[in-house]
Amino acid sequence: MKAVILASGLARRMGGLPKGLVRVGGREILYRSIHLLREQGIREFVLVVNRWNERAYRQFMEEAFGDEIEWKLVMNDAPERENGYSLHLVRSHLEGPFVLTMADHVYSRKFVDRAFRLHRGSPSAVIDEHPLHIDLEEATRVKCSGGRISKVAKNLDDYDAVDTGFFFLDDGVFDITASLLSEGVLPLSRVIEELKPECIRVSGEAWMDVDTKGDIRKATWMLIRDATKGKGDGWISRSINRPISRLITFATVEHLTPNTASILSFAIGILSSIITLLHPPSGALLYQFHSILDGVDGEIARVRLMESRVGGWMDSILDRVVDFSFLLALAFHLKPGVGLLPWIMAAVFGTVMVSYVSERFRGAFCRDPYQVIPYLRWMPGRRDERIFLIMLMVLAGMIPQTFVAIGLLTILKSTWNFAWMMKWARKPD
């Protein structure tokens, strides 16, 4: 399947910058759409451009993709004739089914995934009954009757949903554009009303179009929030760490790669251990700050569409090293008697084991245990909670008790997780 992306709009409100090249969450909108469509197996892209932005789009495509994908620019010499006319211009480049989307629309991966999963093969328009990030006054509204689009307009009073700018079409649509050509100005909504494609309802997913400079900020926030949704965060992470890490991600997503963020967070973790040798309360505060930062690399990776298995693997090993180095520094500072030794050893062991039990599960079954066994969340003891507890106890001056608490907590948590995973793994598929 191919994809057509319409980029011939005049972008008056963006100060002349082609809208597809606007960067949202560290990536051009056009890069996002092409990246997500490639994940769905699309290899050929046709972009409709105009005489003012053609150069910029060509340069971008060459730099960003080069020969990696097949792409082609089609010139619309009369952009004032609108989107439907732009679509008509690609007719000689396409046969069979294709995806149509707009260069100024930002979609999340989950939106695109769901659209493709719900698509049954015939011409369809993806619509959203409850758009989260769209101003209903500005949006193009649609009416869906008998499973098909019957009306499309901005000012529709009787409507069901909003047009998302994402369509599955085939070359049959060019008969319609040809028949409407004499009208001069040809908005896409006219074409869709004639075509009456099936309705694909995708609601609750993140998507929006970028029309003004303010929308860039809004779209970046939308992507950051989406990147932290459903990650199975613990209580501390949800209520304390994430709100702060999101702000940091928002401020840095243009400048930091995920790997740089990981290394920065690791460095601050190690620094917190060194400071703990001298002044444990300051060290513990910095350790908690490291715990917040620890979310940033993953957020940046997801928002910038740079997730990698190497990144996740490296990150989780560096986390184990930071946790060990903090406990080591704390014990060094404390110079404990022999009575505390078993608790110190238990804290070191249990801290790795919480993660080991889960990771070994993932290795054996190639599944995320927290996704398949919700009971695991009932028992606290994940990293965000442990570090927060350590910070509180160290601030309260209870360093020996910290080892007892962490030893107990992590060994209980590992045992709890192990028992539930055992139960899950032994039940027949």
Place this chain on the structure above:
Amino acid sequence: MKAVILASGLARRMGGLPKGLVRVGGREILYRSIHLLREQGIREFVLVVNRWNERAYRQFMEEAFGDEIEWKLVMNDAPERENGYSLHLVRSHLEGPFVLTMADHVYSRKFVDRAFRLHRGSPSAVIDEHPLHIDLEEATRVKCSGGRISKVAKNLDDYDAVDTGFFFLDDGVFDITASLLSEGVLPLSRVIEELKPECIRVSGEAWMDVDTKGDIRKATWMLIRDATKGKGDGWISRSINRPISRLITFATVEHLTPNTASILSFAIGILSSIITLLHPPSGALLYQFHSILDGVDGEIARVRLMESRVGGWMDSILDRVVDFSFLLALAFHLKPGVGLLPWIMAAVFGTVMVSYVSERFRGAFCRDPYQVIPYLRWMPGRRDERIFLIMLMVLAGMIPQTFVAIGLLTILKSTWNFAWMMKWARKPD
């Protein structure tokens, strides 16, 4: 595809026990063949039996498989007319391609895998140019000319390989059996000589036929050796642990399930910690014995065809618990000064991390790091080597030095593995 298993031989040398029901490595030979063929996607089985063993085979099939697979017994009322005649009798039950094998032949999984991988679709005979476990005087020899079997006989002087009793045929073979039927006695070798199937060469894999009581022992050993081959064992494991664990497996494979063996090995590991509290040298010896036993569950699982992901997952978590409990007991016994504390913590942490780094790699990339990165083996520090080192040092009375050695060794080993894995993971696919 279906499979035909010939079980109508008279088994004179086995004291009347049907040969397919002889247990080798804790499983009936017939169970093994059916299990391995099912793994290749075969769901229907036709067994040719005789009037003396029919009852025993029917009972076994009902108990072992019930409705799980489709199966059928075909009676050979004249087993003295030999194997080719037995094959002829199944003609009305088969259409298209099928696998033919013998109820008294034991094959390893790798043998069956390779045979299926090399099979190109046309009628073929699997032959072995260098059989490891077969007496060449007793074997049926074959001559392969121009890629096809030209001669099959026991006493062939000019031969290339040995017949493994494993064939890929199709219903065309029944024209040949029908045309040879008038000869009375019809050995399978006659049929194969007429058919001239393609030769599939599988050499170096474990397989043999079981003809005498002595062969049972020999076949069990063959399977145990095969179960420990290519496991990427370390030096201590290869030269000390495996030779002993194989003997234990040989003695217990009929009586122990893999899970029982795991739990037994875990119990002995914990016992070694308890004894270490009182008398470290005895505890360390028992710990090394636990390390030997630790191989038995996996060996039994592979020999009995009972490998499971749960088993491997549970086993590796229990190993971490035993290692921690031994270090804890040793530290408890030692009552060390504060100077040793960092080394004790490092030993506890590093001991888990060696495994963590590998398992997290497996979780991220779904690959065995020791298979894809041979350099990992160059650095010692795996579990068998660590435990052996601990035993030696504790026997030498060097308990404080043990923590230093294990702390250093495991942290170096984790770092070495991490660095090589990083290198592997970052190279483009």
